[in-house]
Amino acid sequence: MSYLKKIEYEIIPQDSFWVFRSCPKCGRKTHFKNTKKFRVNANGNKLDIWLIYQCEECKHTLNLAIYERQKVSSIPKEEYQSFLDNNEQLAEMYGKNMQLFRKNKADIDFDSIEYDFVKLHELLENSDCGEQMVITINNPYQLKLRPEKQIAEVLGLSRSQVKNLLEKGEIEWKILQNRLIIFRNMVY
Numbered sequence: 680m681s682y683l684k685k686i687e688y689e690i691i692p693q694d695s696f697w698v699f700r701s702c703p704k705c706g707r708k709t710h711f712k713n714t715k716k717f718r719v720n721a722n723g724n725k726l727d728i729w730l731i732y733q734c735e736e737c738k739h740t741l742n743l744a745i746y747e748r749q750k751v752s753s754i755p756k757e758e759y760q761s762f763l764d765n766n767e768q769l770a771e772m773y774g775k776n777m778q779l780f781r782k783n784k785a786d787i788d789f790d791s792i793e794y795d796f797v798k799l800h801e802l803l804e805n806s807d808c809g810e811q812m813v814i815t816i817n818n819p820y821q822l823k824l825r826p827e828k829q830i831a832e833v834l835g836l837s838r839s840q841v842k843n844l845l846e847k848g849e850i851e852w853k854i855l856q857n858r859l860i861i862f863r864n865m866v867y
């Protein structure tokens with residue numbers, strides 16, 4: 680009896696994204712890192728809230744706007760308190776929020792991101808169409824990773840092995856939204 684193996688992973692960045700941009704104080708492009716602190720400015724009943732990033736060389740700050748001119752009443756009380764408390768978990772959550780960086784036109788240094796493939800589940804089904812493996816890799820943080828690199832990493836293969844298997848048609852892949860789906864026909 681042949682089988683179909685289904686495995687699902689999720690790519691989780693280990694740390695906040697780093698911003699790569701020119702620092703006015705250093706006079707060149709440097710890395711800015713998450714200080715895990717917020718800045719909250721109240722103006723009447725309007726709020727501005729930023730996540731503070733800092734040049735790793737000179738500590739020049741880069742504020743990433745989370746809320747701008749937002750009505751106090753529209754921010755959940757609990758979240759607002761977390762901003763005031765510099766809640767580290769919340770700061771890390773925003774530090775991995777692609778949307779925030781896009782909105783602030785802050786370029787993420789994708790090469791520096793360390794991440795893990797976290798296995799969500801594995802399933803074995805009987806199948807009539809030969810031995811097959813289907814691997815789904817969810818990328819909720821939208822990291823820019825080449826499919827060939829992801830395939831090599833989850834299957835524990837070298838780049839050239841992957842290239843070879845792709846050419847022979849033993850591996851195929853497609854991208855669906857923020858998901859990479861890998862089909863592997865097992866040949867023994």
Ligand SMILES: [Zn+2]
Nearest residue numbers: 702705734737
């Ligand atoms: Zn600097």
